[in-house]
Amino acid sequence: MHKVLIIDDDIELAGLFQEYLTQEGFTVDVNHTGASGLQNALSGAYQLVILDIMLPDIKGTEILTRIRLESRVPVLMFTAKGDDVDRIIGLESGADDYVPKPCTPRELVARIRAILRRTQSSAALSQGPIETGPLKLWPEKRKAGWFDQDLDLTSTEFNLLETLASQVGRIVSKNELSEKALGRPLARFDRSIDVHMSSIRQKLGNQPDGRSYIQTVRGQGYQLIKE
Known part of the structure; x- marks a missing residue:
């Protein structure tokens, strides 16, 4: 309960x-x-x-x-x-x-x-950590690591990053992100995903060349860069 x-x-x-x-x-x-x-x-x-x-x-x-x-x-x-x-x-x-x-x-x-x-489903389905480049996620523990340092994420930020990491290099639509991270369809004019993504980007910082690790693909969605 x-x-x-x-x-x-x-x-x-x-x-x-x-x-x-x-x-x-x-x-x-x-x-x-x-x-x-x-x-x-x-x-x-x-x-x-x-x-x-x-x-x-x-x-x-x-x-x-x-x-x-x-x-x-x-x-x-x-x-x-x-x-x-x-x-x-x-x-x-x-x-x-x-x-x-x-x-x-x-x-x-x-x-x-x-x-x-x-919050619970990723832990139930997880068979181990998700690793891509400097990112490591432990869904069963709701724990994230970035360059071997703990990454402090909210529950929804974790869900979003987990969704992107599980499809690294692929463009993930905002609607899919909303469905998987928020558990609801993306409403018209809803900026929730954008705001959460902005927060995640700040926590990850930029690549050496100044680009974000999470790219916005206009009109399509977001993409976690594959290293």
């Missing part, structure tokens, strides 16, 4: 989602302040955190940044409906995905299960 933490100051809405998720087989705790939510998010007791971007005491993005300093727990953010700025800021801060408010409990459950499914 997966444990989920909801951090949201909207008592009525958080209670609604808690009740629905409980009926769907999850164990759910709720915190209504950022301070208490941050403490629990870092406890290691939860498989996923749902975090509202607007909280009265600490901004959701600040909480997310502090979580990412210590934990790779998947984080699903509540963002304002139609506010692309909130979504991008959340993703850039290390969120794995987002759900715009208001949303239906059914959509929330679908997003949660998609993240958890991707």
